[in-house]
Amino acid sequence: MQNVKFSELLHRYKVFFFDSYGVIKNYKGIIDGVPQLFEQLHRNNIPYYLLTNDASRSPAEMAEKFHQTGLNWITEEVIITSGMMAKEYLKYKVPQGKVAYLGTLGSAYYVESLGLEAIHLNDLQRQDFDDIKAFLFLDDEGFDWSNSINLTINLLRKRNIPVVVANSDKIYPVSKEQVAVAIGSLANLVESIVQKRFIKFGKPDSQMFMYAYEKLLEKQVVSKSEILMIGDTLHTDILGGNKFGLDTALVLSGNTLLEQLEHSVNNTGIIPTYVCESVSMLD
């Protein structure tokens, strides 16, 4: 575990995989020095991907959000979401029919873009239980938790259908000190009650890394040792990167604070290759 400035790492790797929230932006907006980083990546033709545990909106909407902040470099092609992994799964296992989901209306993209009919749980009637082919946990917003979680539990006690968790994160930061429950925790609550095994997507699983790596290989030959994964969370970004065989850099601009660093690494046994304050080019 080396402490370095992120700018020093730019020369050591040929490709960069970034987590998004806590690395590129946070609750205050785009992190200082990030626009300069992406300018430099583009100037030097360095390929990169964003790997994000997020199924609340489509990659196109996410790119649009970056553009609104002036970060025009980031296009939908480089954004890989855990929602996309869930969508791939659905594509193979649920060829047609109605799929119920918990999440924002925007998250329905991951169902509808497959030609499936997305039924928001708010609109699900008990008499329609038998028509539902699969259930998706997409996002923690867009529904009343009490009504919707209870309805979900009763649906899943009655119907033996695939249940997909499109983002297995447990919490996410909403300010410097505050966090909020993420959809992964709500899925765990339901799973512990209905006692079925849900199908979960998102880092640290290898799928998103594999997906990005395969996209990359279509364009150029790169060995895994030439790729750096950068993230703010040990259990997802760093564990996932380590397991896929990438070098990893932990940044302290998000979930992991400097004062917890040593304790967290010791407690988890998840060891990043590098530790950087942030990805800022201004440090």
Added chain:
Amino acid sequence: MQNVKFSELLHRYKVFFFDSYGVIKNYKGIIDGVPQLFEQLHRNNIPYYLLTNDASRSPAEMAEKFHQTGLNWITEEVIITSGMMAKEYLKYKVPQGKVAYLGTLGSAYYVESLGLEAIHLNDLQRQDFDDIKAFLFLDDEGFDWSNSINLTINLLRKRNIPVVVANSDKIYPVSKEQVAVAIGSLANLVESIVQKRFIKFGKPDSQMFMYAYEKLLEKQVVSKSEILMIGDTLHTDILGGNKFGLDTALVLSGNTLLEQLEHSVNNTGIIPTYVCESVSMLD
């Protein structure tokens, strides 16, 4: 495990401990044949207690609810709630000050009857976090889950205070086939996120059994082998009764259905002394 009519058991024991929900009443109201049972208990001067995992209202309110249905025999003196166990704990550990809680307004009884100030989470401001001496999970109703659970998590990440779960049940039945998430599950969700150890009350823990037994001993000398515990749930009523050293009767009028009986007993290894269809005197 003997299959018997409950009426046959009346002569075999001197004292009866009943679970309430699923045994005496259910989502439809008082179970048929129950009024006749209590009439007979009173006619024969047979002592009994109700042991209920419930902290949503005071024993007095619960008795009042029974009276409204015509079941006038049941008085507040024989009702023992998990909320009372939590109250005993608070009495020793939190002599004064403000206690925040999640639950109905009625559940605040368990805080206020101690002379403590009960702050419903809906009324808690972040600037008041530092004044809170303890936190209670009392009931799953009376608050918006999303706002309140997130606020609870941020309170408990910031403050190192005792956290008490006054009812550790995970679900409860709301109709023949439907269930709802109980406060115990919400407490587990929060516990898994804040990674602290909460103090939990309710069957199968021995406390409520001990409390009832001590009350009983004040009036007459009874050996544990002369008491029968009756409940509808293996994990709480039957395990708790078995562990306290009582004979136990499982009734099929609540959480455990006849078709699941064998599988549930095999899977849990929790074996009641008897199985009865219900406590009805009319069977």
Added chain:
Amino acid sequence: MQNVKFSELLHRYKVFFFDSYGVIKNYKGIIDGVPQLFEQLHRNNIPYYLLTNDASRSPAEMAEKFHQTGLNWITEEVIITSGMMAKEYLKYKVPQGKVAYLGTLGSAYYVESLGLEAIHLNDLQRQDFDDIKAFLFLDDEGFDWSNSINLTINLLRKRNIPVVVANSDKIYPVSKEQVAVAIGSLANLVESIVQKRFIKFGKPDSQMFMYAYEKLLEKQVVSKSEILMIGDTLHTDILGGNKFGLDTALVLSGNTLLEQLEHSVNNTGIIPTYVCESVSMLD
């Protein structure tokens, strides 16, 4: 949480409940200043009990071990073990027959003193599976783990019998820095595989506290507020004492080290009334 010398607490309470290992003795033998403590307790006629999560030998053998070290005050009457709680359970639920167990030969006391036939797992043949009425986890020694755990799993997959864990501790210290796996962890391993619910005994459950308190009340009237529980482990001694409504003192002569104290209390939310270096009268 007050830091005090233990000698100062002697005047504040009328009765003392002690954990044994890590409080009175440790891997090096009797802790310095402990003989003086017990001399003083006896000189002043102060009642005390030892509450220990241990089912490896009978209270008589434990007392004998204390006598061998010169600590003659401690008699078998004041020793309350989690094995005794398991024995009480068996007494009610298994009136006769063969009970298989994992543990030392000495631990068979808890079965044999009931008139049951204790079958050490080393002596259990597959053809005898059908005769076994219950299974006990008593101690981590006295058997080959690999053979015996595998045999236990196959027994419990085949037979639906009560499974009792007579000591739910997960680890125990064997030197200043080394620990060993306790029988509670082996029971958890088996439980996670056979997916049945085992019946567990030992602090923090209220039973041992209740047992000691009832014994005490036979001799004199004491309120819970006049009893101090002293232990070295937050999750068992302090949580159990707190839950039973006793004041608690954490000592730093065993499982909890000074440098972990703050972190452990913050992480668990289990708060002792006092913290003492040890129970030594020489401090």
Added chain:
Amino acid sequence: MQNVKFSELLHRYKVFFFDSYGVIKNYKGIIDGVPQLFEQLHRNNIPYYLLTNDASRSPAEMAEKFHQTGLNWITEEVIITSGMMAKEYLKYKVPQGKVAYLGTLGSAYYVESLGLEAIHLNDLQRQDFDDIKAFLFLDDEGFDWSNSINLTINLLRKRNIPVVVANSDKIYPVSKEQVAVAIGSLANLVESIVQKRFIKFGKPDSQMFMYAYEKLLEKQVVSKSEILMIGDTLHTDILGGNKFGLDTALVLSGNTLLEQLEHSVNNTGIIPTYVCESVSMLD
């Protein structure tokens, strides 16, 4: 979920991924009709891979074992083990030095073939703790559980090093009705005590599927929809295959018995595309 003879599926897919134990062989040896299957696969030039959660020996040794039974078709090139995934991880994260392990001597292959020094835990002295760069759980045989698990726990409490579980299976069948604890369960026991996060390999994780798929693509272009994954275990083979986007066939010649089938599928929500009695060509 369609019930079919496996021979009918041979024409529907271009490539086959097989689990090994419970599918091709079991405790009695090679399953009847399996030699005929592999003869037919080779006669028709149908590619296949074996994906096995096993780190007890090298692929070469596994192939040799098949040859000893007369199954000469299966070569080391088509065998993909979870041990190989762990080896890939080590290759990136531990460039040199000593790696301690639990397992058979044969399992050391996965360390030694990297040029690392493999220290069997039986040979590890406490004074050498500081030299160990990583720890591997490889197999449940080759060591005394009690001594070695306790030593492992003390090593991992002292040293903050990567811990790799090369086979996350919990049990494995040793006869028609008997099972044995697999190394994944022992790793879970240690993990729950040292409270660090171990890095785990094996199905249902996508890595072995990805590894096989990449090997396949080097030889020919195949879409995932043309590959069938066949296994005997819902939680590993079928979940893993489903998640990777493959059609899946559950065989009833191993972990999942016909009488448990419906219950297991309902309880887990893991639904195979097909159910076959076995892969035998003789059915």
